[in-house]
Amino acid sequence: MNMRRYPIKKISTENMVEAVVWNCSEKGCNGWMRQQFTLEKQPNCPHCGSSMSLDKKLVPPLNDPLP
Ligand SMILES: [Zn+2]
Numbered sequence: 001m002n003m004r005r006y007p008i009k010k011i012s013t014e015n016m017v018e019a020v021v022w023n024c025s026e027k028g029c030n031g032w033m034r035q036q037f038t039l040e041k042q043p044n045c046p047h048c049g050s051s052m053s054l055d056k057k058l059v060p061p062l063n064d065p066l067p
Pocket of ligand 1: 024025026029030031045046047048049050
């Protein structure tokens with residue numbers, strides 16, 4: 001029997017969506033998190049503790065089913 005496997009769907013930059021994110025204000029730190037998952041009005045960076053500012057970023061889509 002020849003069972004063919006479907007190729008695993010890759011997440012490419014073409015599928016990226018623009019989302020509102022908190023960006024770390026610290027130079028050299030690339031900490032960020034999705035604003036929709038952030039409950040705080042003014043969160044601090046989880047990596048370095050600096051203040052964060054709202055920005056837009058291309059992120060992988062959330063509607064992909066988990067494996
Ligand atoms: Zn940071």
